[in-house]
Amino acid sequence: MAVKGAVLGDIIGAQYEFARPKDLDWKNVPLLSNKWAGFTDDSVMTLAIKKALVTGEDLVKTMVTIGRKYPNSGYGGRFYKWIMGPKQEPYNSWGNGSAMRVSFVGEYYDDFDEMQRMAEATAAVTHNHPEGIKGAVVTATCIWMARHGRSKQEIYDYVLEQYPKDDYEYSIAYSLDEIRPRYEWNESCQGSVPAAMRCFYESSDYESFLRNVFSLDCDSDTFGAIAGGVAEEFYGGFGDVDADGILKKYLTEELYEILVM
Helix, strand or coil, X not given: CHHHHHHHHHXXXXXXXXXXXXXXXXXXXXXXXXXXCCCCHHHHHHHHHHHHHHHCCCHHHHHHHHHHHCCCCCCCHHHHHHHHCCCCCCCCCCEXXXXXXXXXXXXXXXXXXXXXXXXXXXXXXXXXXXXXXXXXXXXXXXXXXXXXXXXXXXXXXXXXXXXCCCCCCCCCCCCHHXXXXXXXXXXXXXXXXXXXXXXXXXXXXXXXXXXXXXCCCCCHHHHHHHHHHHHHHHHCCCCCCCHHHHHHHHCCHHHHHHHHC
16 A cells, blocks of 8 residues: 555654754664654545545535644645635645645556556646646555556656756665765655656665665655555555554544545
8 A cells, every 4th residue: 555655754754854964874763763754744645635525525625624633634734724724725736735635536546647646636726737736646656656566666657757857956866875875855845756757776675665765865655655555556565564553543533444445
């Protein structure tokens, strides 16, 4: 389940979103070693989208209804106003929120064109900037590719085509060794999606993907949500990571029920 990989990545990544030690021993630190672990808006919106698609409920209405139940989960300023306001209209965002919430689309749809259309639809309700749309479509497509047996190189080539080296500062073309010294915390799709996918590309299992995320001073919960679904689908699970135990511990009963529905 890509959505499980995304939510787990959010929970574990949240430890270091705003509190990453500069000397973090990212290769060896326990996966859950910090009091800041827990679900964020990434999980809330990921699961809201899942519920809407599975039940056939209105997407925006479901996002608003569920989102308002968790007002302190870390929404960005404009998205908070969108959730809490009287009228929900897109606001031309290129933020990484469109990519962090789309994992279920890549998991749910077998038809490639339908998957891409729905990825765009889940983004466009808020993130209707071309980069906001692209971030969601690329994320869902990578999950779809992993589900359908595409190689890691094929996924890499697709992301590189969407984020070429000459045009994007954090293109997937750059190795993590090249990115680490210069990466600065970035909440845009263009600054998050290709770098998160590089964390997956250089991984050997789900845990090593997470440790690659830990290695960057980044929006780590969102990196976990963006590429966590790809890693889970590609590797076929979580290895030694106690995914079910962590998810049951940190999610509310309501959110866990949506996760496993």
